[in-house]
Amino acid sequence: MALEDICGFKDTPVHRKLKKSGRNSGIPLQFFIPTLPNSVPFNPRPSLPFSPSNHSVTVSRPFPLSHGTTTLGFIFQGGVIAAADSRASAGGLVACPAVHKITPIHSHLVVTSSGSGADCMLWERILAREIRLYQLRHRRCLSICGTAKLLSFMLHPFKGTDVCVALTLCGWDKEVGPKLIYVCSDGARLNGDIFSVGSGSPYAYGVLDRELRWSLSKEEAISLAREAVFRATHRDAYSGNKVDIFHITAQGWSQRKREDLKEEYYRDMERRIMFT
Amino acid sequence: MEYLIGIQGPDFVLVAADNVAASSIIQMKHDYDKMFKLSEKILLLCVGEAGDTAQFAEYIQKNVQLYKMRNGYELSPSAAANFTRKNLADYLRSRTPYHVNLLLAGYDETDGPGLYYMDYLSSLAKAPFAAHGYGAYLTLSILDRHYRPDLTRDEAVDLLKKCVEELNKRFIMNLPSFTVRLIDKEGIHDLEKITSGAK
Numbered sequence: 001m002a003l004e005d006i007c008g009f010k011d012t013p014v015h016r017k018l019k020k021s022g023r024n025s026g027i028p029l030q031f032f033i034p035t036l037p038n039s040v041p042f043n044p045r046p047s048l049p050f051s052p053s054n055h056s057v058t059v060s061r062p063f064p065l066s067h068g069t070t071t072l073g074f075i076f077q078g079g080v081i082a083a084a085d086s087r088a089s090a091g092g093l094v095a096c097p098a099v100h101k102i103t104p105i106h107s108h109l110v111v112t113s114s115g116s117g118a119d120c121m122l123w124e125r126i127l128a129r130e131i132r133l134y135q136l137r138h139r140r141c142l143s144i145c146g147t148a149k150l151l152s153f154m155l156h157p158f159k160g161t162d163v164c165v166a167l168t169l170c171g172w173d174k175e176v177g178p179k180l181i182y183v184c185s186d187g188a189r190l191n192g193d194i195f196s197v198g199s200g201s202p203y204a205y206g207v208l209d210r211e212l213r214w215s216l217s218k219e220e221a222i223s224l225a226r227e228a229v230f231r232a233t234h235r236d237a238y239s240g241n242k243v244d245i246f247h248i249t250a251q252g253w254s255q256r257k258r259e260d261l262k263e264e265y266y267r268d269m270e271r272r273i274m275f276t
Numbered sequence: 277m278e279y280l281i282g283i284q285g286p287d288f289v290l291v292a293a294d295n296v297a298a299s300s301i302i303q304m305k306h307d308y309d310k311m312f313k314l315s316e317k318i319l320l321l322c323v324g325e326a327g328d329t330a331q332f333a334e335y336i337q338k339n340v341q342l343y344k345m346r347n348g349y350e351l352s353p354s355a356a357a358n359f360t361r362k363n364l365a366d367y368l369r370s371r372t373p374y375h376v377n378l379l380l381a382g383y384d385e386t387d388g389p390g391l392y393y394m395d396y397l398s399s400l401a402k403a404p405f406a407a408h409g410y411g412a413y414l415t416l417s418i419l420d421r422h423y424r425p426d427l428t429r430d431e432a433v434d435l436l437k438k439c440v441e442e443l444n445k446r447f448i449m450n451l452p453s454f455t456v457r458l459i460d461k462e463g464i465h466d467l468e469k470i471t472s473g474a475k
Contacts, residue, residue, distance in 0.1 A: 152327075159327060160372070182304065187327010190297055192305050202302060 068238020069114035070200030070229055071101055073170045074208065075178045075193045078218045079249035082170040083225035084112050085200070085233050086242040086258070097241040105131055107252040109144060109171035114198040115164040115185065123165050127151050144171040144179040145191070152189045159187055166197045172248050200232030200239040207231050218247065222256065230264045277449050278323040279411035280310070281439060282379045283432050284391040284404045286425065288460040289381040290432045291391075292440075292470065293321050294409075294451040309455055314340045315350045316463050317383040320360070323408055324376035324396060332374045336360050353382025357392035357400060364398035377408045383459050407439075414446055415439040429458065437470060444472045 071084035084101035087094055095117075102112045103124045111127070113120035130150060134142045142150070148169050155165065166184040173179050182190045182197065194212060196204040207228040216224065225245055233240040243264075245256040277298060282291045297308035312320045312333040318340070322333040339359070344350045351359065357380045367373050378394040393399075393406040405419045418439050427435065433456070440454060456467040 156327070156331060184299075184326070186325075187331055188297070188299065188304075189327075189330060190305050190308065195304065205302065 068200070068236065069101060069198030070196070070204055070232035070236060070239040071112040071114050071168060071198050072196035072201070072204050072208065072225065072228055073112060073168045073180050073194070074212055074221075074225070075180050076212070076216045076221050077214050078216070078221060079172065079247060080170045080178045080180060081221050081225045082110050082112050082168070082246040082248065083229050084114075084244050085229055085239040085261070086244060087233075087238065087240045088117050089238040094240075100244065102244050102246050102255075104246075104253055105147075105169075105171075106135075106141065108141075108173075108248065109147065109169060110246050110248055110253050112168045112170065112197070113165065115166045116162075119163050119165045119185070120167065123151070123155070123167070126154065130154070141174075143175070144169055144173050144181060145176075147171075148181040148183050148189055148191075151183050152187065155183070155185050156187060158185060168195050168197060170246070170248055172250055172252075174250075177250075178248070196228070196232075198232075198239065200229075200236035203232035203235045204228040222247065226259065226264060230261050230268070233261055234265070277410065278310070279407070279409040279443065279451060279454075280321045280323055280377070280379050281407040281412075281415065281436065282321070282381050282391045282393075282403075282405060283419070283423070283427070283435060284381075284389050285427045285429065285432050287389060288429060288432070288458055289383065289389045289391050290429070290436060290456070290458050290467075291319060291321055291379065291381045292436055292454045292456045293323070294411075295453045295455055295469075296451060299326070306452065311455060311457060312337050313464065314356055314380075314382075315344065317459055317461075318351075318353050318356055319381050319457060319459060319464060320356075321379040321381070321408075322376055323378075324374075328374045328376050332363075332376050333378075336363065352384045352387070353380060353390045353392070354384065354387065354402075356380060356382065357390075357394065357402075361394055361398050361400040364394065364396070368398050379406055379408060381459055383461055385461070389459065410449075411439075411443050411447055411451070414442050418442060433467065440470050440472070 068089040069085065073080060073082045082102050086099050088096040088099040102110055104110050105128050111124055113124060131142055131147060163185050169181045169183065171179050180192055180195060182195045194208060211224055222245055226243055229243045242258045242260050244258055247254050279294045282289060293310040295307050296303050297305040310321055310323060312322060314320050314337050320333055320336060322329045340351050340356055360380060364374060375396045377396055380392040383389050391403055391406060393401045393403050404425060405423050407415055422435055443451060453469050453471040455469055458465045458467055
């Protein structure tokens with residue numbers, strides 16, 4: 001982006017190769033990741049029986065990509081809560097114990113990411129750029145629904161490739177109020193009140209589905225989010241380390257200080273000792 | 277895992293779809309609407325690969341609305357169905373085919389009610405009743421047994437409820453609720469959701 005411009009990097013757009021299919025012709029050029037002329041063309045959906053056999057070679061990865069996560073978001077009377085763990089795993093290795101999986105896009109929108117860490121970082125940056133460009137061109141903020149649709153259409157050309165992003169947009173719309181939208185590189189775009197994504201999500205759903213209520217106070221909601229992430233990190237090997245919690249209201253987002261989940265574990269141990 | 281059903285009567289079409297949006301083993305949403313309103317009297321029900329469904333259905337929806345804006349009158353259900361099929365067929369042998377199964381239900385002033393069955397290989401058939409999904413294996417025989425061309429609206433809803441009962445009894449997946457809509461010469465009407473009670 002900025003670095004690309006400064007270096008004067010000239011890209012050959014991938015979309016020229018796709019001209020024949022006609023499907024991608026409506027999408028503006030800047031939504032395609034530039035590749036060098038001699039690189040491998042991507043091979044959409046090679047598994048279907050009637051697609052022509054493409055002689056492209058998939059690049060072999062030096063290590064397994066990071067995928068494990070627990071992220072969650074829910075809407076309650078006091079706004080939107082977004083929570084996530086902070087472990088980036090690559091196969092059985094904890095590649096980084098202190099990753100930021102929740103990224104603010106603008107003052108009233110925060111994105112939780114899961115899937116491949118590199119893809120998420122890139123697409124969050126692309127999304128932030130496109131939202132800012134929209135704001136500059138049209139002199140108003142794009143709605144959360146519009147942001148989700150834009151992201152979904154930008155990811156669509158990469159469906160069938162190895163791009164793996166599952167983002168939850170948590171935000172506050174001036175007109176509509178709190179919004180929570182799940183967008184994934186498969187193409188799914190779901191509007192809802194509660195989403196949890198990642199390898200630890202079933203465990204988080206187990207806690208959230210029982211105890212989430214509209215009428216929770218802000219402190220109760222935050223402690224519920226922390227508990228859900230804690231239980232998921234306890235059981236899921238690929239989630240852990242710390243928990244980040246963001247709270248989004250009409251005034252914008254606010255971030256709590258990162259908490260190490262081992263404190264939560266010791267608190268839980270003490271609670272159990274007290275009851276037995 | 278998803279289920280669509282349509283039943284055509286003498287002057288109406290009844291359609292229903294389940295409300296689950298799933299991602300591998302998790303139900304991400306319990307109240308997802310799989311019906312897309314193409315015009316005042318045409319509904320498109322769409323299931324299939326995640327992402328392809330909404331993308332394709334919205335593309336058809338916007339094109340049908342564009343036709344109305346350009347020409348001043350709406351596409352008939354038969355024309356809309358054939359347009360949809362043509363699009364599916366065009367992309368079928370491209371590198372990015374759409375993997376979607378569709379039911380198109382509509383009411384035409386001259387031809388009356390119509391139910392069109394389309395699948396991901398872009399076949400098209402006008403049928404008196406149709407279903408998509410694994411649930412179709414269980415319910416098509418019920419429709420074969422009890423369907424009559426002169427069903428009243430209540431009888432059609434009862435037939436639909438029989439099918440849902442069978443799914444709740446024998447289908448391995450839990451489909452807790454179904455959106456039900458009816459199209460007649462007045463337009464599209466929302467009927468009461470069919471729920472199985474167990475939430």
